[in-house]
Amino acid sequence: MQTQYKNLGWNALFVLILVALGGLVFLSGKKIDYNWNWQRVVPYIVNNQASAVTAPEDGNIVSNAEGDLALESLAGDVLVDLSEYEDLLVYEGDLIFEGDRLASLEEWRIGPLTEGLIVTIKISLWSLLFAIVLGLIIGLMRISSNPAVKKLSIAYVELIRGTPLLVQIFIVYFFIGTVFDLERFVAGVIALSLFTAAYVAEIVRAGIQSIPKGQMEAARSLGMSYPKAMIYVILPQAFKRTLPPLAGQFINLIKDSSLVSVISITDLTKAGREVVSGSFAPFEVWFTVALLYLLLTSSLSWAIQRLEKRLSASD
Amino acid sequence: MTRDYQGNDMIVADKINKIYPNGCHALKDVSATVHRGEVVVIVGPSGSGKSTFLRALNQLETISSGSITVDGTDMYAKSTDINKLREEVGMVFQNFNLFPHKTALGNVMLAPLKVAKRDAATAETDARDLLKRVGLSDRMDNYPSHLSGGQQQRVAIARALAMKPNIMLFDEPTSALDPEMVGEVLDVMKGLAAEGMTMVVVTHEMGFAREVADRVLFMEDGELLVNETPEAFFDDPENPRLRQFLSMVL
Numbered sequence: 001m002q003t004q005y006k007n008l009g010w011n012a013l014f015v016l017i018l019v020a021l022g023g024l025v026f027l028s029g030k031k032i033d034y035n036w037n038w039q040r041v042v043p044y045i046v047n048n049q050a051s052a053v054t055a056p057e058d059g060n061i062v063s064n065a066e067g068d069l070a071l072e073s074l075a076g077d078v079l080v081d082l083s084e085y086e087d088l089l090v091y092e093g094d095l096i097f098e099g100d101r102l103a104s105l106e107e108w109r110i111g112p113l114t115e116g117l118i119v120t121i122k123i124s125l126w127s128l129l130f131a132i133v134l135g136l137i138i139g140l141m142r143i144s145s146n147p148a149v150k151k152l153s154i155a156y157v158e159l160i161r162g163t164p165l166l167v168q169i170f171i172v173y174f175f176i177g178t179v180f181d182l183e184r185f186v187a188g189v190i191a192l193s194l195f196t197a198a199y200v201a202e203i204v205r206a207g208i209q210s211i212p213k214g215q216m217e218a219a220r221s222l223g224m225s226y227p228k229a230m231i232y233v234i235l236p237q238a239f240k241r242t243l244p245p246l247a248g249q250f251i252n253l254i255k256d257s258s259l260v261s262v263i264s265i266t267d268l269t270k271a272g273r274e275v276v277s278g279s280f281a282p283f284e285v286w287f288t289v290a291l292l293y294l295l296l297t298s299s300l301s302w303a304i305q306r307l308e309k310r311l312s313a314s315d
Numbered sequence: 316m317t318r319d320y321q322g323n324d325m326i327v328a329d330k331i332n333k334i335y336p337n338g339c340h341a342l343k344d345v346s347a348t349v350h351r352g353e354v355v356v357i358v359g360p361s362g363s364g365k366s367t368f369l370r371a372l373n374q375l376e377t378i379s380s381g382s383i384t385v386d387g388t389d390m391y392a393k394s395t396d397i398n399k400l401r402e403e404v405g406m407v408f409q410n411f412n413l414f415p416h417k418t419a420l421g422n423v424m425l426a427p428l429k430v431a432k433r434d435a436a437t438a439e440t441d442a443r444d445l446l447k448r449v450g451l452s453d454r455m456d457n458y459p460s461h462l463s464g465g466q467q468q469r470v471a472i473a474r475a476l477a478m479k480p481n482i483m484l485f486d487e488p489t490s491a492l493d494p495e496m497v498g499e500v501l502d503v504m505k506g507l508a509a510e511g512m513t514m515v516v517v518t519h520e521m522g523f524a525r526e527v528a529d530r531v532l533f534m535e536d537g538e539l540l541v542n543e544t545p546e547a548f549f550d551d552p553e554n555p556r557l558r559q560f561l562s563m564v565l
């Protein structure tokens with residue numbers, strides 16, 4: 001009871017600090033005479049544009065037995081059935097020429113920020129996939145007893161971790177990308193995968209090495225080959241232990257993906273930069289971009305937490 | 316294949332030596348033979364090489380020189396598939412080494428499914444029978460973390476038996492157990508011995524050695540010093556080192 005009251009106080013303090021921070025942001029906006037206008041951002045996320053249905057060729061508007069209108073060609077064929085549209089711009093008996101507007105249509109379209117978000121999701125998912133595969137291979141190479149294989153993986157990890165991602169992206173795009181004639185998107189995925197794989201490899205290695213030696217011995221003593229023992233005994237256990245650090249790495253991947261905007265991939269960050277200039281609402285746009293990243297990273301960590309819970313059945 | 320081996324010598328170790336990479340000479344010219352259906356118990360002070368010897372018998376440790384023939388197969392012959400050979404040599408460890416991500420049933424079924432490639436229904440029926448045999452019919456769906464030490468070790472025995480081995484190796488199977496659980500594991504082992512399983516057991520349970528063993532081996536400092544019937548071993552030990560050892564443990 002006592003601790004509950006105590007926690008209540010601390011929680012209240014937490015909320016208070018958050019409110020204060022929000023107020024601070026608001027006040028700083030005031031100080032530079034900034035006019036907050038969040039509506040301006042909305043069309044960049046989704047917008048609702050009217051588009052027109054036009055006549056494909058010349059004809060007449062006729063009504064059928066049910067009283068629904070339709071465009072009939074001069075030869076007498078029904079060209080456009082107008083019964084499915086609400087806002088009709090024509091009447092029965094109208095003479096229509098090719099290109100005339102018959103009806104207007106309201107359509108929800110995704111804005112450039114959402115398009116950027118989709119690119120960011122795509123690039124992150126592809127990179128995630130390749131980073132896991134490559135990281136697993138390099139992590140396994142790292143614990144190999146073959147010195148050549150082992151040193152190759154050490155060299156790889158050192159090389160990648162010792163250079164900035166931004167530089168790697170430029171190298172992949174301008175060097176490898178030119179040699180193999182790669183698209184920007186592919187180059188971005190390759191750079192992010194290579195980068196993340198080095199970290200995944202270290203996590204995988206640490207995870208495997210944290211499994212007691214007796215597990216491998218028990219598996220081998222049952223007649224399992226080394227690969228079978230890895231697949232059925234060691235890796236499932238290592239996977240569970242590496243989930244939290246892997247989650248952190250994948251969240252980094254999502255955030256690092258913003259760097260690919262330097263090679264003109266229109267991801268969320270690049271979309272934000274493009275939108276800012278036209279929107280006259282730079283603060284709102286950047287806050288929205290940050291929020292969208294946060295949405296991605298928090299859904300990923302939520303998904304991984306779910307997975308962790310499911311795997312904890314054997315604890 | 317060795318499954319068809321009909322001979323009487325299940326394990327023949329001939330002058331085996333083991334020198335660890337750090338220079339430790341853990342086995343010195345050890346020679347021993349285990350016959351079909353025999354229960355051989357190995358005792359000796361800590362660090363005498365008992366585990367090293369046992370682990371050499373399924374090649375968890377490779378030997379530096381000498382030869383080992385198991386179930387009629389020369390273990391170090393070029394044509395020998397060590398994984399095939401290991402299917403016929405079950406091993407039980409001091410720390411159980413159960414797979415923590417599998418239930419008791421899953422532990423027992425894993426190797427039959429993935430190594431012996433038996434079909435799932437057969438593997439499950441066999442596994443249930445084995446767990447019943449070690450007295451765990453009501454614990455089949457428990458994960459190792461929800462089993463007592465004695466129960467875990469019995470699952471480990473069932474897991475080794477699931478591959479239908481001809482030989483069982485035990486490395487101090489009761490040393491990590493609370494005293495009240497030692498009996499249940501030893502009972503399972505006695506049952507196995509009574510059914511004619513060839514067994515090599517490293518243990519400090521002198522009572523088990525005296526009661527169940529056909530022969531008792533004494534190792535010290537990497538050497539096999541005594542290889543005797545339990546009567547001669549316990550009641551009338553000739554070797555002065557063995558006498559000293561027995562005076563300490565009995």
Ligand SMILES: Nc1ncnc2c1ncn2[C@@H]1O[C@H](COP(=O)(O)OP(=O)(O)OP(=O)(O)O)[C@@H](O)[C@H]1O
Pocket residue numbers: 335336337339340341359360361362363364365366367368
């Ligand atoms: N992996 C290893 N590397 C180096 N030396 C080792 C290794 N394993 C064991 N040894 C050494 O080999 C000798 C024999 O060890 P072993 O484990 O076979 O003894 P043991 O008789 O089983 O002892 P215990 O009763 O304590 O289990 C010891 O001196 C030990 O230090």
Ligand SMILES: [Mg+2]
Pocket residue numbers: 365366367486487
């Ligand atoms: Mg030992």
